[in-house]
Amino acid sequence: MRPLVATIDLSAIRHNYARARACAPGRQVFAVVKANAYGHGAREVVSALPEADGFVVACLEEAGEVRGLHGRARVLLLQGCFEAKEYLMAAQLGLDVVVQSREQAEALLASNLVRPLNVWLKLDSGMHRLGFAADELRAWHARLAGAEQVAELNLLSHFACADLPGHPLNQIQLDCYRGLDDLAFANRSLANSAAILTRPEAHLDWLRPGIMLYGASPFAERPAAEFDLRPAMTLSGALTAVREVPAGESVGYGAGWVAQRPTRIGTISCGYADGYPRCAPAGTPVLVGGQRVPLVGRVSMDLLTVDITAVPEAQVGTPVELWGEQLPVDEVAATCGTIGYELLSKVTARVARRHRY
Numbered sequence: 439m440r441p442l443v444a445t446i447d448l449s450a451i452r453h454n455y456a457r458a459r460a461c462a463p464g465r466q467v468f469a470v471v472k473a474n475a476y477g478h479g480a481r482e483v484v485s486a487l488p489e490a491d492g493f494v495v496a497c498l499e500e501a502g503e504v505r506g507l508h509g510r511a512r513v514l515l516l517q518g519c520f521e522a523k524e525y526l527m528a529a530q531l532g533l534d535v536v537v538q539s540r541e542q543a544e545a546l547l548a549s550n551l552v553r554p555l556n557v558w559l560k561l562d563s564g565m566h567r568l569g570f571a572a573d574e575l576r577a578w579h580a581r582l583a584g585a586e587q588v589a590e591l592n593l594l595s596h597f598a599c600a601d602l603p604g605h606p607l608n609q610i611q612l613d614c615y616r617g618l619d620d621l622a623f624a625n626r627s628l629a630n631s632a633a634i635l636t637r638p639e640a641h642l643d644w645l646r647p648g649i650m651l652y653g654a655s656p657f658a659e660r661p662a663a664e665f666d667l668r669p670a671m672t673l674s675g676a677l678t679a680v681r682e683v684p685a686g687e688s689v690g691y692g693a694g695w696v697a698q699r700p701t702r703i704g705t706i707s708c709g710y711a712d713g714y715p716r717c718a719p720a721g722t723p724v725l726v727g728g729q730r731v732p733l734v735g736r737v738s739m740d741l742l743t744v745d746i747t748a749v750p751e752a753q754v755g756t757p758v759e760l761w762g763e764q765l766p767v768d769e770v771a772a773t774c775g776t777i778g779y780e781l782l783s784k785v786t787a788r789v790a791r792r793h794r795y
Contacts (some may be wrong), residue, residue, distance in 0.1 A: 525549040532553070670681040683697045
């Protein structure tokens with residue numbers, strides 16, 4: 439087998455879930471497990487959180503998997519139903535369903551359900567992707583309150599810039615949301631990871647921790663460790679080849695990186711087909727034998743190369759960490775011009791997952 443594995447520390451995920459709960463005592467907490475739990479394995483993550491109040495998913499396929507593992511917790515279908523017949527399936531699974539458009543609301547009212555649904559009306563408070571404007575939402579609140587298809591009527595919205603604490607849109611969105619305080623809702627939810635950690639006025643009834651659950655930071659300038667979050671995924675491998683490259687010789691596709699001195703090059707069996715970003719520039723940090731070394735050359739489909747001149751003891755088989763317990767995924771992501779969310783969720787299926795309990 440290739441020496442490449444994503445080790446998932448489920449105790450870290452349990453710790454991070456507890457951190458979210460501790461930020462807002464008395465509130466309930468949805469664990470966001472969409473996109474295969476951000477690449478960590480939805481089945482294992484859900485099973486590791488038997489105490490969770492609920493889970494958030496993006497589609498019915500994900501919801502069915504979660505419901506099969508957890509019969510008690512609430513399961514929130516974040517984008518709602520895409521076809522009218524999906525409401526029947528949602529009712530059979532006992533889901534909470536977001537309603538974010540006129541089409542979804544009308545399909546719900548036209549449905550003959552085996553049991554009513556917990557409905558979350560989505561307010562477009564300023565992100566402008568999904569949801570009702572405030573006036574539209576008021577009108578739909580009047581139509582859905584008391585409808586036979588609706589068990590609970592709840593209110594939900596989403597911050598666009600909670601990861602930028604000083605951004606004026608945060609207060610605009612909060613004011614828009616609180617402008618509906620006169621309407622009767624069973625539950626309200628607004629806080630994502632960034633708001634959970636820094637905006638207590640947005641905590642309300644239900645929290646929705648996503649990236650913080652997996653031990654990465656929602657903030658570019660504040661590391662996860664500052665919030666006592668523990669990294670859940672460590673992507674690790676080993677050197678599979680070592681060679682001496684003379685000064686003036688190039689390494690990798692395109693011959694874009696050229697050795698400025700005699701250089702010891704280590705090759706790692708990991709590439710963009712495993713989810714490592716092809717755009718990673720020379721200098722991106724990698725740990726070899728516990729020491730930081732720079733990536734050199736272009737990341738290819740199955741391999742990448744690093745300069746191990748400063749680690750003379752490194753040889754074939756020396757352990758490598760691409761990100762994880764010793765090298766924060768957020769640091770690697772920032773070097774690549776992206777965010778930790780993307781790196782974690784893009785680790786592909788061919789990378790073996792080992793779940794540590």
